[in-house]
Amino acid sequence: MMAEKTNKTSLTIYYIILAVFTIFYVLPFYVTISTSFKPFEEVSISNMWKLPSKFSIEGFKAAFARLGPNLKNSFYLTIPATLISAMIGSINGFALSKLRFKYSNIVFALILFGMFIPYQSVLFPLIQFFQAIGLYGTIPALIITHVIYGIPITTLMFKNYYEEIPNELVEASSVDGANIWQSYTKILLPISMPGFVVVIIWQFTNIWNEFLFAVTITSDPTKQPITVALVNLAGSQVVQWNIQMAGALIAALPTLIVYIILGRYFVRGLLAGSVKG
Amino acid sequence: MSVQKKKARAGFFIILPSLAFIGIFVYYFIFLTIRTSTSNWNSFSSLLSGEYKFIGLRNYQRLFNDPRFQTDLWNTLFFTLFFLAGCIILGIFLANIIDKKLRGSSFFQNLFLFPMAISYVVTGTVWGWIFAPGNLPTSPQGINLLLENLGWSNLQWMWYTSTQSIGNFNLALIPVIIAATWQMSGYVMAMYLAGLRAIPEEMIEAAQVDGSTGTQLFWRIKMPMLRPITLSAMIVIGHMSLKIFDLIYAMTGSGPNNVTDMPAIYMFEQMFRSNRYAIASAIAIIMLIMVAAVIIPYLYSSFRGER
Numbered sequence: 001m002m003a004e005k006t007n008k009t010s011l012t013i014y015y016i017i018l019a020v021f022t023i024f025y026v027l028p029f030y031v032t033i034s035t036s037f038k039p040f041e042e043v044s045i046s047n048m049w050k051l052p053s054k055f056s057i058e059g060f061k062a063a064f065a066r067l068g069p070n071l072k073n074s075f076y077l078t079i080p081a082t083l084i085s086a087m088i089g090s091i092n093g094f095a096l097s098k099l100r101f102k103y104s105n106i107v108f109a110l111i112l113f114g115m116f117i118p119y120q121s122v123l124f125p126l127i128q129f130f131q132a133i134g135l136y137g138t139i140p141a142l143i144i145t146h147v148i149y150g151i152p153i154t155t156l157m158f159k160n161y162y163e164e165i166p167n168e169l170v171e172a173s174s175v176d177g178a179n180i181w182q183s184y185t186k187i188l189l190p191i192s193m194p195g196f197v198v199v200i201i202w203q204f205t206n207i208w209n210e211f212l213f214a215v216t217i218t219s220d221p222t223k224q225p226i227t228v229a230l231v232n233l234a235g236s237q238v239v240q241w242n243i244q245m246a247g248a249l250i251a252a253l254p255t256l257i258v259y260i261i262l263g264r265y266f267v268r269g270l271l272a273g274s275v276k277g
Numbered sequence: 278m279s280v281q282k283k284k285a286r287a288g289f290f291i292i293l294p295s296l297a298f299i300g301i302f303v304y305y306f307i308f309l310t311i312r313t314s315t316s317n318w319n320s321f322s323s324l325l326s327g328e329y330k331f332i333g334l335r336n337y338q339r340l341f342n343d344p345r346f347q348t349d350l351w352n353t354l355f356f357t358l359f360f361l362a363g364c365i366i367l368g369i370f371l372a373n374i375i376d377k378k379l380r381g382s383s384f385f386q387n388l389f390l391f392p393m394a395i396s397y398v399v400t401g402t403v404w405g406w407i408f409a410p411g412n413l414p415t416s417p418q419g420i421n422l423l424l425e426n427l428g429w430s431n432l433q434w435m436w437y438t439s440t441q442s443i444g445n446f447n448l449a450l451i452p453v454i455i456a457a458t459w460q461m462s463g464y465v466m467a468m469y470l471a472g473l474r475a476i477p478e479e480m481i482e483a484a485q486v487d488g489s490t491g492t493q494l495f496w497r498i499k500m501p502m503l504r505p506i507t508l509s510a511m512i513v514i515g516h517m518s519l520k521i522f523d524l525i526y527a528m529t530g531s532g533p534n535n536v537t538d539m540p541a542i543y544m545f546e547q548m549f550r551s552n553r554y555a556i557a558s559a560i561a562i563i564m565l566i567m568v569a570a571v572i573i574p575y576l577y578s579s580f581r582g583e584r
């Protein structure tokens with residue numbers, strides 16, 4: 001009886017704690033969503049914490065008119081960069097886990113280091129490089145950037161994924177006379193789907209949300225991804241808060257949708273990205 | 278050639294292009310940045326003439342004597358300390374509650390992870406508005422307005438525009454730390470949750486049979502088992518924190534008196550607004566050294582352990 005009673009009180013305490021934290025985590029969403037649905041005349045500081053008295057999509061219309069092209073840029077940038085970097089990661093992961101060569105660990109560590117560097121330390125040469133080859137300020141330049149600096153993380157994720165797959169599977173195929181390319185495409189690739197899902201979600205989210213490369217490699221507002229356009233929108237004082245909050249929501253929506261639909265894989269990506277060796 | 282040898286050779290050739298790209302775009306570019314950081318490229322005349330003059334460590338010397346950069350280093354230190362502490366304490370705390378398998382705990386788990394899917398730019402924009410102080414005391418905004426509505430106007434202050442400090446800790450960093458912790462604590466929670474779920478059930482049961490209370494269980498069994506997770510979390514959050522840029526850029530900028538300034542913000546301004554490429558490169562290299570000091574021992578130890 002006693003044990004049950006303490007259990008009940010502690011249960012209540014747990015729920016109270018969770019409720020308090022829920023407020024903390026939900027607060028920004030509440031402000032963003034309620035503000036973005038307010039009509040223009042209702043957006044004033046004194047109304048900030050209130051729900052909209054009438055539902056309006058004016059803010060979204062205005063935000064979309066300004067951010068629409070940048071939203072498109074973000075898709076043009078993120079989709080190819082994500083797919084290419086996932087493909088490279090898969091091939092590298094195969095080589096590092098199933099075709100181990102001398103010093104492959106050192107090679108892997110050298111590649112992995114690229115994941116942690118502050119990108120500021122390569123930014124100036126990178127910009128000079130794109131200026132030299134005439135791609136500076138373009139979306140392809142951003143795609144190349146994300147593919148190259150994505151190599152470490154996608155390689156890490158696929159290496160970890162393939163290490164779980166028994167070596168015998170690949171070896172059996174080579175006994176049957178398959179060459180290395182065939183053991184990759186016929187044996188490993190078909191069972192790589194779960195790995196690809198995790199890596200693609202991870203890269204999609206990261207590249208979509210990225211800001212430093214986006215703001216420094218693209219200077220023309222029509223070529224900028226949505227993260228940069230959102231900051232510029234917030235920087236201009238004339239814009240009203242409902243437009244800004246609607247803009248923030250539009251910028252966050254694609255990754256939020258991915259998270260809501262494929263949350264399980266998102267978490268797996270998070271954990272794979274936390275480098276457990 | 279044996280099959281084994283053939284495979285090893287193929288493996289090496291498959292990796293080679295990636296290794297070459299990383300070699301150029303990471304290592305060679307870092308070398309170029311170091312080269313710029315020891316040059317005189319701090320003015321238009323030296324840039325336009327293209328004249329490169331080696332001036333040694335003079336740019337670094339200038340930085341360490343620069344009060345703004347000194348503020349940046351203090352800000353980085355305190356931001357990292359509190360951001361890390363916030364994420365780890367919240368992470369352990371929330372993971373332990375979620376691990377109780379209460380009804381709806383997976384809902385809460387997803388909710389706490391939500392912010393992680395969003396860009397720092399969005400986080401900065403939204404929290405920047407929430408913490409906007411307004412004109413005190415007449416027209417409070419954001420949290421200050423909420424405090425007024427709740428009848429707690431004595432708790433109002435200037436948030437990220439405050440120039441108060443305790444020692445070298447600028448209080449204006451507090452709202453930024455809160456926003457950053459909001460974004461990343463769910464990640465750390467997920468890491469701890471994975472760690473907790475990996476602890477063998479028998480171990481917990483054995484301890485319970487021995488009469489361990491919940492607290493003893495936590496400190497004697499769970500915490501020691503979670504030590505590697507804490508290390509991972511410190512590495513992940515720590516290296517993010519040392520180079521934090523987007524959040525601050527979108528939320529506060531450098532702030533009055535540089536109260537929320539960070540090396541990455543200063544670097545950005547020097548490079549893209551003032552065209553002082555050498556100083557900007559020196560800041561970038563100092564950031565790299567700070568991150569490398571954390572990452573290299575970690576990579577080294579985890580690869581040595583693997584062999």
